[in-house]
Amino acid sequence: MKAASAPRWAKQREGRWFTRLPVTLMLNGAQLTLPLHVVTGRSPGPTLGIITNVHGDEFLPTTAIRKLLGELDTAKLKGRLAIISVANPLATAGFGRLSPEQHGRTDLHEVFPGNPRGNATQMIAAAITANVLDHADAFIDFHSGGSGGRLQARVDYNARAEAEVKKQSLALARAFCMPFVHENDLTGTATHYANERGIPAANPEMGGSYLGPKNTMLYTQQAIRGLRGIMAHLGMLDGSVKPPRQLDFNQQARHEIRPLNSGYLISSYEHADDLGKRIAKGARLGEVIDIYSYEVLEEMIAPVDGYLFFSRYSGLVGAGTQAFALAEEAASRWLD
Numbered sequence: 426m427k428a429a430s431a432p433r434w435a436k437q438r439e440g441r442w443f444t445r446l447p448v449t450l451m452l453n454g455a456q457l458t459l460p461l462h463v464v465t466g467r468s469p470g471p472t473l474g475i476i477t478n479v480h481g482d483e484f485l486p487t488t489a490i491r492k493l494l495g496e497l498d499t500a501k502l503k504g505r506l507a508i509i510s511v512a513n514p515l516a517t518a519g520f521g522r523l524s525p526e527q528h529g530r531t532d533l534h535e536v537f538p539g540n541p542r543g544n545a546t547q548m549i550a551a552a553i554t555a556n557v558l559d560h561a562d563a564f565i566d567f568h569s570g571g572s573g574g575r576l577q578a579r580v581d582y583n584a585r586a587e588a589e590v591k592k593q594s595l596a597l598a599r600a601f602c603m604p605f606v607h608e609n610d611l612t613g614t615a616t617h618y619a620n621e622r623g624i625p626a627a628n629p630e631m632g633g634s635y636l637g638p639k640n641t642m643l644y645t646q647q648a649i650r651g652l653r654g655i656m657a658h659l660g661m662l663d664g665s666v667k668p669p670r671q672l673d674f675n676q677q678a679r680h681e682i683r684p685l686n687s688g689y690l691i692s693s694y695e696h697a698d699d700l701g702k703r704i705a706k707g708a709r710l711g712e713v714i715d716i717y718s719y720e721v722l723e724e725m726i727a728p729v730d731g732y733l734f735f736s737r738y739s740g741l742v743g744a745g746t747q748a749f750a751l752a753e754e755a756a757s758r759w760l761d
C-alpha cells in the first residue's frame with residue numbers, strides 16, 4: 426500500500442461530520458468543492474469509502490445514502506463511512522453525465538487517480554484520491570441509470586485486479602445482493618485505483634433516475650439493503666449477509682444491443698422485475714421508430730440466449746447507445 430498521511434477526519438469521534446473539500450476556482454468566480462460526509466461509529470472498525478454521482482445524472486445512490494444515514498445508529502456502527510455525495514459537481518450542475526470542459530477527458534470514471542495539475546475533471550479525481558481512496562479499507566463506487574431511463578441490477582468488480590484482491594472484491598460485490606455480478610474492465614476508475622492499493626472495491630450499477638415513484642422506492646430500498654449487506658460483510662454492522670443465487674458474467678459473456686439509428690425506442694422490458702429474466706435468442710426486445718416519418722426503423726433482437734441485466738424505458742435514443750444488454754447463458758456461471 427502507498428503511504429498517505431492521515432486525513433483531517435481520521436480523528437473524528439462518534440457522530441456525523443460534513444465538510445466541503447476545495448478543488449479549484451471556476452470561471453464563474455465560485456470555488457469548486459467536493460462534499461465529504463464522515464460518519465464515525467462508537468466502536469473501532471474499517472473505513473468504507475463511498476463515492477456517488479461520478480456521473481452527474483445518476484442520483485439514486487446519493488438519495489438512497491441520505492436515507493440510510495438518517496436511519497443509521499452510530500452506536501451500532503463499527504468503523505467509519507467516508508462518503509463523497511456528489512463526486513462530479515460540474516457534471517451534475519449541467520444535468521449531464523460528463524464534465525462540461527473544453528479540453529481533456531471529461532468522464533470522471535476514466536481519469537483516476539487523477540492529477541492535481543490536470544483538467545478540472547482530473548483535479549476532482551485527485552482530490553477524491555487524496556481525501557478518501559488513500560485512507561479507505563474497502564471502497565464502493567456507486568452508479569445507477571441516469572437521465573436516459575436506464576434500468577440496472579448488477580455490481581461490477583474489476584477484471585484487472587490482482588487475484589486475491591479480485592476474490593475479496595467479488596465477495597464485496599456479492600454482499601450487495603443484486604441478481605448479477607459482473608467481472609468488468611474498470612481501468613481508469615476509482616475502483617481500479619483502490620484495487621491497486623490492495624483494497625477490495627466494487628462498483629454497483631443498480632436502479633435508475635426519473636423512474637417514477639414505485640421503482641424509485643424499490644431501488645432505494647435495494648440500495649440501502651445492499652449497503653447494509655456490504656457493511657455487515659465488512660463487520661461494520663452486526664449480523665451476517667447471505668447473498669442470493671447470482672449470475673456471474675465476464676466481458677466475453679456481455680452482449681450489448683445498440684440501435685443503428687436514432688429515434689424513439691419502444692421498449693418491451695421497462696419494469697424492474699424484467700431484469701434477470703431469461704431471454705431466448707431471436708426474441709424481440711423493442712423497436713426504434715422514426716419520430717419524423719413514423720416508420721419503424723429497426724427491431725432490437727436478442728443475439729443469444731441470455732439473461733437481461735440492462736434495459737431502458739421507452740424514450741428517445743441516440744444511434745449507438747446501449748439499449749439492452751444480455752449476459753450470455755452459455756458463458757456465465759451461477760454462484761450459490
Ligand SMILES: [Zn+2]
Nearest residue numbers: 480483568569
Ligand atoms: Zn455511472
